[in-house]
Amino acid sequence: MNAEPISRETIAHTIFISAAWLSAGFTLMIFGFMAVLGYPILRDGQLFKMLTGPWSPIHQNYGIWPMIIGTLAIASLGLILAVPLSLGCAILIQVVAPRGFGHLLHKMVHLMTGIPTVIYGFVGIFLLVPLVREIFGHGSGLCILSASLMLALLISPTMILFFAQGLARVPRAYLMAATAMGGTPIQRLVYVMLPNAWRSILAGLILAFGRAVGDTMIALMLAGNAVATPQSLLDSARTLTAHIALVIAADFDSLEFRSLFICGLILYLFTSLATLTMRWMVTNHMQRP
Amino acid sequence: MKKHTARIGLLTIALIACIATQGRASALDTFKNETGTIKISGGTAHIPAMKAAAERIMSANPNIQISIAGGGSGVGIKQVGEGLVDIGNSGRTPSDKEVQKYGLNMFKWAIDGVGVVVNPQNAVKAVTSDQLKAIFAGKITNWQQVGGANKDIDLYTRDEASGTREVFWKKALNKGDINPKANVVPSNGAMKTAVASDPYAIGFVSVGHIDATVTPVALDGVIPTLDTVKQGTYKVARGLFSNTKGSPTGLTAKFINYMLSPEGQQIAAQKGFIPVK
Numbered sequence: 001m002n003a004e005p006i007s008r009e010t011i012a013h014t015i016f017i018s019a020a021w022l023s024a025g026f027t028l029m030i031f032g033f034m035a036v037l038g039y040p041i042l043r044d045g046q047l048f049k050m051l052t053g054p055w056s057p058i059h060q061n062y063g064i065w066p067m068i069i070g071t072l073a074i075a076s077l078g079l080i081l082a083v084p085l086s087l088g089c090a091i092l093i094q095v096v097a098p099r100g101f102g103h104l105l106h107k108m109v110h111l112m113t114g115i116p117t118v119i120y121g122f123v124g125i126f127l128l129v130p131l132v133r134e135i136f137g138h139g140s141g142l143c144i145l146s147a148s149l150m151l152a153l154l155i156s157p158t159m160i161l162f163f164a165q166g167l168a169r170v171p172r173a174y175l176m177a178a179t180a181m182g183g184t185p186i187q188r189l190v191y192v193m194l195p196n197a198w199r200s201i202l203a204g205l206i207l208a209f210g211r212a213v214g215d216t217m218i219a220l221m222l223a224g225n226a227v228a229t230p231q232s233l234l235d236s237a238r239t240l241t242a243h244i245a246l247v248i249a250a251d252f253d254s255l256e257f258r259s260l261f262i263c264g265l266i267l268y269l270f271t272s273l274a275t276l277t278m279r280w281m282v283t284n285h286m287q288r289p
Numbered sequence: 290m291k292k293h294t295a296r297i298g299l300l301t302i303a304l305i306a307c308i309a310t311q312g313r314a315s316a317l318d319t320f321k322n323e324t325g326t327i328k329i330s331g332g333t334a335h336i337p338a339m340k341a342a343a344e345r346i347m348s349a350n351p352n353i354q355i356s357i358a359g360g361g362s363g364v365g366i367k368q369v370g371e372g373l374v375d376i377g378n379s380g381r382t383p384s385d386k387e388v389q390k391y392g393l394n395m396f397k398w399a400i401d402g403v404g405v406v407v408n409p410q411n412a413v414k415a416v417t418s419d420q421l422k423a424i425f426a427g428k429i430t431n432w433q434q435v436g437g438a439n440k441d442i443d444l445y446t447r448d449e450a451s452g453t454r455e456v457f458w459k460k461a462l463n464k465g466d467i468n469p470k471a472n473v474v475p476s477n478g479a480m481k482t483a484v485a486s487d488p489y490a491i492g493f494v495s496v497g498h499i500d501a502t503v504t505p506v507a508l509d510g511v512i513p514t515l516d517t518v519k520q521g522t523y524k525v526a527r528g529l530f531s532n533t534k535g536s537p538t539g540l541t542a543k544f545i546n547y548m549l550s551p552e553g554q555q556i557a558a559q560k561g562f563i564p565v566k
Contacts, residue, residue, distance in 0.1 A: 056469070057449060130486060140443035140487050142472050225448075225473035236472045246448040246475055256449070 031268055038261030050262055055227045055243075062259045066229040068266060070237035073144050073230060074219060075212040078151035082208065086156045087201075090163030095189050106164065112157040121221035124150040129222065136234055142224035145233045150218050155208040162207065166200020167193050198282070206278050210271050216241040240267050316552040317349040325540045330358040331365015331378030334401060334452035335529050338560045339378070342553055346544070353540065369393070369532050375541045377532045380452055393532045398548040399562035402496035402526035403457045404513025406481075406503040410488045413437040415507035421461060424491060427468030432489060444471035445483050445492035453477060457493045460525045461508065477561070496526075497561030515563050529562060 035042075041050060046062075053063025089109070093102040128150060133141030170193045178188045194201075216239075219225075224236025225246065238246075240263045247260055329339060336357060343355040360368070362379035369377025370391025380401070383393050405421065407413060413435055416424070423429040424442060433439045446467050447454035458464060474480045477498045484490040485502040496513050499505050505513045508525065517523035537545055547553045554564035 054469070125482065126486070133487065138441045140445075140472055140483075140490065142483075220475065226470045227473070228469035236470060238473070246473060247450065 031265070034261045034264045034268065038258055038265060041255070041258050041262060047262070050259060051266075054229070057256050060255075062255050064240065064243065064259060064263055064266070066227060067238050067240045067243045067263065069229055070144070070219075070223065071213060071239040071241070071267070071270070073233075073237060074147045074151060074223060074239055075209065077144065077148035077233070078155060078212045079205075079209060081148060081152035082156045082159060082212075083205070085152065086159035086163055086204070086208075089156070089160045090167055091189065093160070093164045094167040095185060095193070109157045109160045113161065117154060117215060117217045118221075120150050120154050121217045124218065124222045132234075139234045140224065140236070142222060142236055143234045144223060144230055144237050147219050147223035147237075147239075148233075150222055151212055151215060154215065154218060155211050158211070159204040159208045162200050162204030163197070166197030166204070169200065170196045202278055202282055206275050209274050213267060213270050213274075214241060216245050220245050316547060316550045317345060319543050319546070320346050320350045320353060320540075323350065323540055323543070324352040326354040326356070327376065327540055327544055328356050328358075328374040329376045329378065329531075330360050330368050330374045331376075331532075332362045332380040332452065332529065333359045333450065334380050335378040335531070338399065338529075338548075338557050338562065341556045341560065342544070342547060345552075345556075346547065355544070366391070366393070366532060369534055372534060375533065376537075376544065379530045379532060380455070380527050382528070382530060383532060392535050394534075394536055396531045396533075396545050396549070397528040397565055398531060398545075398553065399529040399557040399564060400518055400526050401452070401456065401529055401562050402513055402515075402518035402523060403453050403461065403493050404496045404499060404523070404525070405461070405491065405493050405506040405508060406484050406499060407491050407506055408484055408488045409502070409504045411437060411504065413506070414504065415510070418461070418463075418509055421508065422463065422465045425462055425468060425471070426466045427470065438489075440489045443487050443490045444468055445480055445487075445490055446471045446473055447480065447493075448473055448475055453493065453495050456525065456527050460527070461493070495561050496523075497558070497563060519563050526563075528565075529557075 041047060050063055051068070052065050053061050055061060055063055055066060089105060093106045093109075096102065124146060128146050129141035131141075132143065132146050133139060174192050174196065175188060178192045183191070219239040220242040223239060223242065225238045225242055226236035227238060228235075230237035244260050244263050247256055327343075329343075336359060339357050343357060347353055347355060358374075362381050365374075365377035365379045366383050366387055367377075368374045370387065370393065377393075382395060383391075387393065388395075405416070411432070413432060416435055420429065420435050424435070425444060425446070427444075429435060430442055431439065432442055444467075447457075458467065472483065474483050474492075477494050480492045480494050481498060481500075481503055484492045484494075491506075494503070496505075496515060496518050499513070507513075508523070511517055511523045513523050513525070518526045531545055531548065533541060533545070536542075548557070549566065551566070554566050557564050
């Protein structure tokens with residue numbers, strides 16, 4: 001008679017464990033797929049040349065170094081611009097004006113998370129690019145700066161929601177204790193809420209970084225896609241993602257096409273490295289509550 | 290009497306409708322009782338037009354299967370020569386060696402011209418070949434050097450898989466270098482948008498795509514228009530060819546005739562090419 005509830009538990013356990021293994025397996029399979037299809041390059045010993053050389057198929061150069069720099073530049077600048085903005089908005093929503101403007105902002109941010117990326121790209125082409133061109137006087141306006149600004153706008157809504165949720169989940173007892181000890185709202189924010197919301201802030205950062213590194217449309221439409229390594233913020237640049245989108249129409253058997261799998265591998269490694277680093281930072285630098 | 294008038298009226302309308310619809314579908318009628326497959330491969334520029342034609346044929350007669358693959362002009366010529374496909378598309382004439390080796394028959398059904406365009410606000414309306422090469426190589430960097438305002442030239446080029454870029458590079462630039470700092474856009478449409486919104490831009494588009502939002506630039510005195518390309522006075526153009534091994538027969542011959550028929554030529558024009566007829 002006791003056997004039935006136990007086997008139901010085991011069934012549920014098995015299903016969930018399988019789901020976990022399946023999703024982990026898929027992630028590893030993608031890595032394997034790219035490694036296997038990019039094998040001709042690894043086998044010919046061209047990997048180093050590919051990672052550090054320029055891109056010029058006419059001269060048999062299939063290096064993706066300019067694209068690596070492009071991705072790093074646009075993603076980092078986008079994050080640097082987005083994090084203070086998102087943190088500020090989240091603090092406004094949860095602490096400064098939770099019942100007035102903050103509530104309205106929260107609803108608007110919810111809406112923004114649903115906007116497709118290509119809309120941002122479109123708006124960027126017609127509004128942001130001419131603005132950047134006029135402000136700086138030279139250059140076409142298609143540059144790292146334009147792409148980073150629009151990217152910051154793209155990744156902010158998700159980050160804001162994560163940050164706001166993290167701040168909201170701080171136990172009321174802590175907040176009341178801080179107030180009882182005479183803490184002002186700002187002191188409460190800095191000494192109680194932010195340290196406790198660290199996990200959510202980190203999760204939001206990881207998600208935003210993944211999206212920034214992996215975004216294709218904004219980089220394709222706003223960054224210019226030049227093959228030369230960018231030297232300044234106003235230079236046209238190409239990211240790994242835009243590169244894949246542009247070269248994918250090439251002949252399947254060519255070395256050009258194979259280089260795309262190396263691009264995919266690099267993107268994969270970037271995101272994994274960033275995620276692992278941030279998680280390591282949590283365990284080493286923050287005490288567990 | 291009224292009853293009869295109504296019936297006669299309806300019959301007349303039905304009869305006219307039958308005659309009218311038959312007249313419209315005449316080009317597709319040759320495919321009516323056929324079955325079989327047509328395998329096509331080769332140039333990517335041909336694909337949109339071929340796909341449109343294939344869709345019309347296959348919906349008129351579901352017993353016909355037409356498969357279209359890319360691969361480029363070289364692949365198309367090789368595959369049709371080796372008998373792997375029925376029709377091999379190429380964006381260039383097969384060389385004499387290839388014609389001899391494979392015994393190819395060539396059919397040109399469209400011309401694809403590529404013209405240089407600038408923003409309508411730009412004062413520069415004509416350049417020479419040497420100036421064009423220097424601009425795209427990055428040696429001439431200011432519009433003042435070719436008679437325009439004192440502003441940097443913003444270069445726009447296409448991605449490497451683009452047939453439009455290939456024609457431009459081979460025939461207008463004579464295989465010269467393209468500045469690696471040039472902005473790369475992914476399509477003819479994107480190129481038009483970029484040039485139309487940047488007053489100091491220079492780029493190139495398929496002649497069939499040129500409209501009022503961009504200004505064509507005369508190259509060595511010849512303005513790129515549908516007419517100058519058709520007449521041959523504007524040299525930066527290539528023919529779109531469909532090649533077959535030996536004389537085409539059966540379904541293959543009918544497909545090629547369809548591409549050369551008024552309906553097929555209309556499809557080519559719709560896709561931005563210049564019809565040969």
